[in-house]
Amino acid sequence: MPIMDMFYNTAGRQLSEMFLAICFFHTSEYFLAVTIHGKKNVTLNSLLISKHYVLAMLFSLLEYLVEYLFFPGLKEYSWLSNLGLALVLIGEIIRKMAILTAGRAFTHLIKIHHEEHHNLVTDGIYSFVRHPGYCGFLIWSVGTQIILINPISTVAFALVVWRFFAGRIPYEENYLRRFFGNEYGRYAQRVPSGIPFVK
Numbered sequence: 001m002p003i004m005d006m007f008y009n010t011a012g013r014q015l016s017e018m019f020l021a022i023c024f025f026h027t028s029e030y031f032l033a034v035t036i037h038g039k040k041n042v043t044l045n046s047l048l049i050s051k052h053y054v055l056a057m058l059f060s061l062l063e064y065l066v067e068y069l070f071f072p073g074l075k076e077y078s079w080l081s082n083l084g085l086a087l088v089l090i091g092e093i094i095r096k097m098a099i100l101t102a103g104r105a106f107t108h109l110i111k112i113h114h115e116e117h118h119n120l121v122t123d124g125i126y127s128f129v130r131h132p133g134y135c136g137f138l139i140w141s142v143g144t145q146i147i148l149i150n151p152i153s154t155v156a157f158a159l160v161v162w163r164f165f166a167g168r169i170p171y172e173e174n175y176l177r178r179f180f181g182n183e184y185g186r187y188a189q190r191v192p193s194g195i196p197f198v199k
């Protein structure tokens with residue numbers, strides 16, 4: 001199959017959805033951070049693009065290319081790809097609801113010193129899960145790989161992102177407990193984390 005043909009059919013649709021999902025996610029994260037925290041308090045780090053992240057995305061594109069060339073039938077399950085798109089949209093909505101609900105409390109870097117304006121947020125989407133921002137990102141990232149019907153990257157993204165948040169949540173909550181004491185303890189007892197198998 002000529003390699004350029006793929007960009008006009010299934011692959012064209014799947015790769016453009018993935019590309020749009022990534023562009024929208026990162027630019028909206030940056031602009032929301034600027035709107036909430038002010039331009040002078042936000043750096044390009046708020047685009048949330050790290051070296052490891054770029055490598056993971058490049059690996060997923062490589063997987064896509066190889067499978068498309070050698071197992072083209074695998075990419076034709078449009079219902080599965082559409083499920084991935086639905087997960088990307090759901091993940092985006094959950095994450096953006098978290099950012100809008102938490103407002104100034106939602107900083108891309110975990111706060112290790114309590115600031116006066118930092119209040120404990122337990123309403124809206126935070127009344128259903130304690131970490132909707134992370135829950136949304138987990139769903140979004142796995143969804144990007146299901147759009148591409150990438151079996152290896154789907155499993156790898158789920159494991160790597162899960163492991164990252166499973167380590168980050170106890171660290172973040174250690175500070176939240178220091179900042180908010182029993183109030184955070186009671187909140188953590190009644191509301192689940194939002195990340196599977198993380199208490």
Ligand SMILES: C[S@@+](CC[C@H](N)C(=O)[O-])C[C@H]1O[C@@H](n2cnc3c(N)ncnc32)[C@H](O)[C@@H]1O
Nearest residue numbers: 098105107108110111119120121131132133134
């Ligand atoms: C990247 S945000 C992620 C927030 C949350 N973990 C989530 O997934 O929606 C990290 C910052 O949010 C703050 N934070 C987390 N949960 C909070 C809550 N319920 N109320 C106020 N601040 C919170 C932490 O102190 C940290 O500085």
